[in-house]
Amino acid sequence: MAGIKGLIALAFLGSVGMTFLVLACALPQFNNWWPLFVIVFYILAPFPTIISRRFNDDMGSSNACKELCIFITTGIVISSFGLPILLARSPREQPVIEWGACGLILSGNIVVFLTILGVFMVFDNDEVDYSMW
Template identity: 65%
Template sequence: MAGSVKALILLAFTGSLGMMFMLLACALPRYNNWWPLFVIIFYILAPIPYSMARRYRDDMGASSSCLELAVFFTAGIIISSFGLPIVLAHAPSLQPVIEWGACALVMTGNVVMYLTILGFFLAFDGDADSWNYF
């Protein structure tokens, strides 16, 4: 029980750290642009394919092709979340939508948030006895 509480506290800390980088990319007076917050949609969508495929595999005994398709969709979502800030910073207009400093902060937030999501799946995958990874 104590291991799962430690894991949950660590995941909450890293998730809030990732969101701090996202908010810094938006709210700092130098950047003052809220477009990078659209990346949060990808944070919500990223674990959905894998969670659905894992449940389907457990219930139906399906092959690993379903799980591999889910990993493919998850990889596409993650790559899109890294690509969106780059496209916004490299917009072909006279003035880019976001600055490169905000793009770097969003990239840092992406890395932290996706490591948090991965840590959640590693820490809480399986039954209650396997929660003691931390």
């Protein structure tokens, strides 16, 4: 039963993070859909870890593969935080997005990436019985 509560909590956190992102785009004072490009980083972030786990299961334990996975994932996460800051700063006269929208995107990034981390922590446990889902 604890697995279902964790799954519900992760689904709630994911929806809160995406709500922050949509609010950054859709509020009348912001009204700009450029921040939705951050979703690409949300989709790409888990792939290196998933590929690394699959590769490590087949070939034995390799620290180089795991370290490369962490490096690529870190680059993706930092890029997702850098994109809204870059959009809010340039060009200086007429920025692409407002700083309020940038703040909403950054808070949404924190929530979504903590949710992705939570998914890996909850489902990494080998004692979880997947047949109950």
